[in-house]
Amino acid sequence: GFEFDPVAQGRRGALVYPACAGAPTSASTLYCSIMDDTAGGTKVFVAKSTDGGVTWPSITQMPAGGDQFNQWLAVDPTDGSIDVAYYDSQVKDAPSTVYTLARSTNGGATYAAQAVATAPTDETGGVGVNLGNQYGDYEGIAALDGVVRPVWTDRRADVIALGAREETFTAKLTFP
Secondary structure, three states, X not given: OOEEOOHXXXXXXXXXXXXXXXXXXXXXXXXXXXXXXXXXXXXXXXXXXXXXXXXXXXXXXXXXXXXXXXEXXXXXXXXXXXXXXXXXXXXXXXXXXXXXXXXXXXXXXXOEEEEOOOOOEEOOOOOOOOHHHOOOXXXXXXXXXXXXXXXXXXOOHHHHHOOOOXXXXXXXXXXX
């Protein structure tokens, strides 16, 4: 299908789409992230092709978590790191998520994940929530010179306290 419905995105659904980027050292190496439904919930995977996208022999699941969805991918052209940002409920079928970054510095063989957001978000209900417009519209990621800038939307408690429905956030993550 083109959409899955993890609890955290159950009303709107999470669309299935690829996010792709090329390796800076090889015109024929490509990386694409995608979400798929598994027995353990929706998961984010990164596939690697070394022949310009003809075959995709390497597929790596992002580090363990709950339902993972709405991923974006960037390859840093200066250090070759593969950076994937996505929502992760930490536990399958949980309504709350934390925006997360998974990063590989070994050509996609392994990834290490860390929380990016400083607070969880729950967009499944509550005062002012617009269930037809849950997460998904304003995410993205850029990487350059060891600096990764994910962009995401959430509805954390501080946003709700302001009377807002959802706000856009970014963070500057610096890697040596």
